Amino acid sequence: MIFELMTALTVGALMFGTGLYGALSQTNLVMIIMGVELILAAALVNLVAFWRYLHPDEPAAQMFVLIVMLVMAVEMTVGFGIAIARFRSRGSVEMEEARELKG
Amino acid sequence: MSFLALTLLSPLLAGLAILAFRRASEALALAGAGLGLIGALGLLVSVSGGATVEAVLPGLPDMPLRLVAMPLTAVLAVVVATVAGFVMVYATGYMAKDPEKKRFFGTLLLFVTAMQGLVLSGDWITLLAAWEMIGFASYLLIGFWHGRAGVASAATRAFLYTRSADLGLYLGAFLLIGVAGTSEISRTLATSGTPALIAGLLLLVAAMGKSAQVPLQDWLQRAMAGPTPVSALLHSATLVAAGAILLIRVAPMLPGGALLVIGIVGGVTAVVTGLIALAERDLKRLLAASTSSQYGLMLVAVGAGAPVAALLHLIAHAAIKSSLFLGAGVFQHDRDGTAMDAVAGAGRARPGIFAGFALAALALAGIPPLAGFFSKDAIIAASLASPSAIWLLPLALVGTVLTGAYMGRALRVLWQGDPGTKSGTIPLMAAGMAALVALAVVLGAAFGPLERLLGAEMAEAGLLVPALGLGAALSGLALGWLVPVAGLLRRLLPWAERGFVVAGGMDALMVRPALAIAAGCERLEQWLYNAALSVGRATLSLGQSADRADSDGIDAAIFGLVRRTIALGSQARRLQSGFIHRELAITTIGIAVIIVALFAAPYLV
Numbered sequence: 014m015i016f017e018l019m020t021a022l023t024v025g026a027l028m029f030g031t032g033l034y035g036a037l038s039q040t041n042l043v044m045i046i047m048g049v050e051l052i053l054a055a056a057l058v059n060l061v062a063f064w065r066y067l068h069p070d071e072p073a074a075q076m077f078v079l080i081v082m083l084v085m086a087v088e089m090t091v092g093f094g095i096a097i098a099r100f101r102s103r104g105s106v107e108m109e110e111a112r113e114l115k116g
Numbered sequence: 117m118s119f120l121a122l123t124l125l126s127p128l129l130a131g132l133a134i135l136a137f138r139r140a141s142e143a144l145a146l147a148g149a150g151l152g153l154i155g156a157l158g159l160l161v162s163v164s165g166g167a168t169v170e171a172v173l174p175g176l177p178d179m180p181l182r183l184v185a186m187p188l189t190a191v192l193a194v195v196v197a198t199v200a201g202f203v204m205v206y207a208t209g210y211m212a213k214d215p216e217k218k219r220f221f222g223t224l225l226l227f228v229t230a231m232q233g234l235v236l237s238g239d240w241i242t243l244l245a246a247w248e249m250i251g252f253a254s255y256l257l258i259g260f261w262h263g264r265a266g267v268a269s270a271a272t273r274a275f276l277y278t279r280s281a282d283l284g285l286y287l288g289a290f291l292l293i294g295v296a297g298t299s300e301i302s303r304t305l306a307t308s309g310t311p312a313l314i315a316g317l318l319l320l321v322a323a324m325g326k327s328a329q330v331p332l333q334d335w336l337q338r339a340m341a342g343p344t345p346v347s348a349l350l351h352s353a354t355l356v357a358a359g360a361i362l363l364i365r366v367a368p369m370l371p372g373g374a375l376l377v378i379g380i381v382g383g384v385t386a387v388v389t390g391l392i393a394l395a396e397r398d399l400k401r402l403l404a405a406s407t408s409s410q411y412g413l414m415l416v417a418v419g420a421g422a423p424v425a426a427l428l429h430l431i432a433h434a435a436i437k438s439s440l441f442l443g444a445g446v447f448q449h450d451r452d453g454t455a456m457d458a459v460a461g462a463g464r465a466r467p468g469i470f471a472g473f474a475l476a477a478l479a480l481a482g483i484p485p486l487a488g489f490f491s492k493d494a495i496i497a498a499s500l501a502s503p504s505a506i507w508l509l510p511l512a513l514v515g516t517v518l519t520g521a522y523m524g525r526a527l528r529v530l531w532q533g534d535p536g537t538k539s540g541t542i543p544l545m546a547a548g549m550a551a552l553v554a555l556a557v558v559l560g561a562a563f564g565p566l567e568r569l570l571g572a573e574m575a576e577a578g579l580l581v582p583a584l585g586l587g588a589a590l591s592g593l594a595l596g597w598l599v600p601v602a603g604l605l606r607r608l609l610p611w612a613e614r615g616f617v618v619a620g621g622m623d624a625l626m627v628r629p630a631l632a633i634a635a636g637c638e639r640l641e642q643w644l645y646n647a648a649l650s651v652g653r654a655t656l657s658l659g660q661s662a663d664r665a666d667s668d669g670i671d672a673a674i675f676g677l678v679r680r681t682i683a684l685g686s687q688a689r690r691l692q693s694g695f696i697h698r699e700l701a702i703t704t705i706g707i708a709v710i711i712v713a714l715f716a717a718p719y720l721v
Contacts, residue, residue, distance in 0.1 A: 033704060036697070036700050037697050037700055037701050037704065038697070039697070040697065042696075045696060045697070045700070108695070108696045108697065109695065111694070111696070112693070112694030112695065113694070114694065
């Protein structure tokens, strides 16, 4: 059982590392959002793994999963909204050219 | 009622019309004065049976304005209207060439209106109002030639003298109204006892101011600065008469103490101003001093309890003094001045005018059968019969002698000396004067009916009184004609010339204390001013230091904080570069730091 948990956590850590690298290294907004999604997905994997292997009788953990998924959906909506608006007005989603977005 | 309106309104409307339309001033003035005279005569006729004509006009609450014509007031109204009418005739000649004559006639008519209002007033409120109007109109008239040197100050002086004495009238009138509960003059006269004494003395003060009694006589001589018709009117029937008229009207109320004071004030005035007149070096000023002196004799009559005698003398004096002034005005017209040196001999150049002047002078001195003889007799008889005869009779007799003396002196000056030239014919001036002189001559005959009309027959006093009066008058005239002033007055002369230092006495009694009080007040004010100023300065410096503490301390601290915060903010700004990956990296590092701290915390504690 602990082996399966460790395997799941390792997969989560790999996904987190990949997502973090993607969010930090990419300059395209879509890629950055994808990186962030990967980070959140890693969190989901961890949550599910902890629930499944440590506290399978606790339904509250499933609520955490649902909330994180909601956050992912919202984050994606806002992020891609900005990306589409940028693309329509400037023809590019390169974040190196979007300093004015800091307000 | 209609005659009342005619008497009062015709001069008023004529005066206002002159001032408003500024044309035909002579015709309007004569019409106004003439209609006023007709109204006054109508009043006299309608009250001759002893009736009273009264008009009650709405005024203050419970104190309606009343105009009353009874025999006394009607007679006075006729006197005022008559003198005003003839003076107006004279003035049309006298002022013919003056560019400002419209103002002159307008003001003169307002003056006459005010005097008629005073004479006919039936309540104290109307009387006070008329009294003030007289003062104001006389101020305007005396100051008519306000461009000339000294005229404005003479007018101001007249106004202030009479005005300050008017306080007595206010206090007296309000005292009477308060005690009697009504403002109607005839009903307030029922007051008796102490209030009557106090009110009588207060009214005496007012009368002393208006009638130029010692020690308030100085303004009258200076009032000569006005045009001669004004002097004639002021001195005979109007301004100066107001004081005597006031006392004559309230005479029934006055208790013995007040009467004695009035009599003595009048007697002293008669003597003192008689001496001043004797020493005077200016014809008009001599006549002015003589006016004070004659009003002093009237006050003696009031004090002797014979207001009718005072009234008779007032009437006779009105005719006489106005003719004298008109005569003096003619001489002034000829010689451009009224100093004794200037008019010396002027009488010989105009024998007709001189004859009129001389007749009036003799009438004033009291030579029978001229008007002054009868009125002066009445005064001497009254003072002989009064309980205080021991005071009043000598004063009245000396006053009479002095009257003769200064008139004799004036006549001699006018007659002797170089006849010189005269400046053209003066029909209007001569006509006005002739009518008044005629009155001065024949008025004596009217005194009997007048006394009956007023219901106060003079007691027959045998031969003693006429003999005394005639003797005093003749000796006075002889002294004045024959003996030079210096010989007559000897050591008194310099005193008399300086107005007996009465002016100086006034100076010491009133002016200097007033100045001292003023100086004290000024010092006090300066002190208060300085105190207030130093308080202000202290407060100001306190405020300045507070301001400095505010700007140097609090403001500096606050602004320093603000500057630091701004600097900190601009430092912190740099973190927000706008490069998303950089900011993400910073976020990541931050989270890593927090995680490390959380893991390390249990070991550090």
